[in-house]
Amino acid sequence: MISINRDRLVDHFISLVKIDSESGNELAIASTLDKELTALGFEVTALPVPSDISNGFNIYAKLAGKLDGSVVVSAHMDTVAPGQSIEPIIEDGIIRSKGNTILGGDDKSGIAAIMEAVRILQANNLEHQTLELAFTVYEEGGLHGSKHYDMSKIESQQAIVLDSGGPIGTIITTAPGQQNLKVTITGKPAHAGLAPETGINALTVAADAIAQMNLSRIDEETTANIGVVRGGEATNVVMPSLYIEAEARSLNDQKLAEQVDHMVATFEKAASCHGAEIDIESSRSYNAFRIEHNHPFIQKLMKSFTALDIEPLLASTGGGSDANIFNEKGLVTANLSTGMAKVHTTEEYIAIDDMEKITQFLTSYLSKS
Structure with missing residues (x-):
């Protein structure tokens, strides 16, 4: 099993949640990720959105791979309020805010896991599938970023959205x-x-x-x-x-x-x-979406979790996510848990072990065709 650089993962996550990015105010986080992805070798495209949606932009990024297959991995860049001047605290392997704001693990835990997986692949010279990233603005309160996402950039037939809670291994196949x-x-x-x-x-x-x-x-x-x-x-x-x-x-x-x-x-x-x-x-x-449990993509996700001794859990949810919009637009999209908990409250937290596990999953999934 490939080891994850735990300290780097946490440091990057902390740096992301400290960037103010309440819905509609994503320019700073989008600009930061544009530069970081470019430094990792991605071909990055800033995708404009209407100015009444955000002062920022959606991001499409592509990292060509040598293995067969390709996948979109997606997370949203915005947070709910109160999300200004977040001060993360680490106690006993748990990251939370100091209590007067949300943490922002929804959904910056997804972003941090994606980018750490890429760093691990590159540090270990591991061949991988082609990776397409779709980072969106203003997901909270309307899924506006994904509704305005330029799907003409997407080449893959399936996508992973990292925007759910629950045990690592949770695969949302049905949403309302x-x-x-x-x-x-x-x-x-x-x-x-x-x-x-x-x-x-x-x-x-x-x-x-x-x-x-x-x-x-x-x-x-x-x-x-x-x-x-x-x-x-x-x-x-x-x-x-x-x-x-x-x-x-x-x-x-x-x-x-x-x-x-x-x-x-x-x-x-x-x-x-x-x-x-x-x-x-x-x-x-x-709109609602439902992906059959015997779909090859779902079966591949399950197999990848099982290979890491993580039990896959097929689940439905009562909430919407960018997965709803991407499925509606014809991209088969499952929503996976990053371990985020008590989201949209000032009691929000995430376990570092869970962040490490979902990063391990992504690294494994991308490096196996």
């Missing part, structure tokens, strides 16, 4: 589609003390609808949530309007459509009963 609802309820203002009965309270309409709506865990494949509510300006005014953002997710497209139809119909019925107006904007954020 997501539909977003933006709802504006327009009632009628009135003085809350003098003539409240002449008004139509938009909050009452919303409360009526939500009370009758199936939300949270619908079944083993489907969830729904009300996430944003904004309205009202004063206690002495019957609330004239209310804005709501909601979502539904499901591994099953039919179930997703039925859940969305139910939510829309429930909002519309409540508005009609109270005499309010309602506007609902429904949009698909991303």
Whole structure:
């Protein structure tokens, strides 16, 4: 088994998480990775994205190999908030932030593992498959970078996204589609003390609808949530309007459509009963994907983990990732765990052993055709 340079892996990861890169502000991290990849011998292309998406750019990088086969390996460069001025702390083999920010292992642990694997291959003069990298901006909160990724650069037929938690060896083969609802309820203002009965309270309409709506865990494949509510300006005014953002997710497209139809119909019925107006904007954020377990690519991933005495775990997830978008665009893409834990919270952490294991996997996978 090829040994991993543990200190170099950790040092590089630490340097990456110290670069501020909350979603939409990826210029610094993208520019840093452009230079680092070029120094490793990659042919690097900065792929522009709309300026309202990011001040940075997507990255395509290619390192030609001598072995048969090629693969895309992908990670996103952005983090959620609070992700400014991250101060990593290492304790007993665990890396975490000092507690006032996220760590940024989502997804810089993936980036660090990819680049350390390449350094190991080169240091040991190991022949490898052709490696294509797809680093994306603004994955969090919409998968915007992958939606705008220039797929004409991609030559491979399959891809690995490193953007999941769980034990090393976890292979996400199924992920849900997501539909977003933006709802504006327009009632009628009135003085809350003098003539409240002449008004139509938009909050009452919303409360009526939500009370009758199936939300949270619908079944083993489907969830729904009300996430944003904004309205009202004063206690002495019957609330004239209310804005709501909601979502539904499901591994099953039919179930997703039925859940969305139910939510829309429930909002519309409540508005009609109270005499309010309602506007609902429904949009698909991303589609579900499912890769059969007997697919040759999945079987190869499993075999590579097994060869390292790591148990492969085929799993589904309730979250979306760039894998959803790449699969939709025709690139067979599995999402693998890097060991990241408690992501999107200030308690986020990652074990160095897990970072080492996923780096070992990548090194092994790339050096075997």
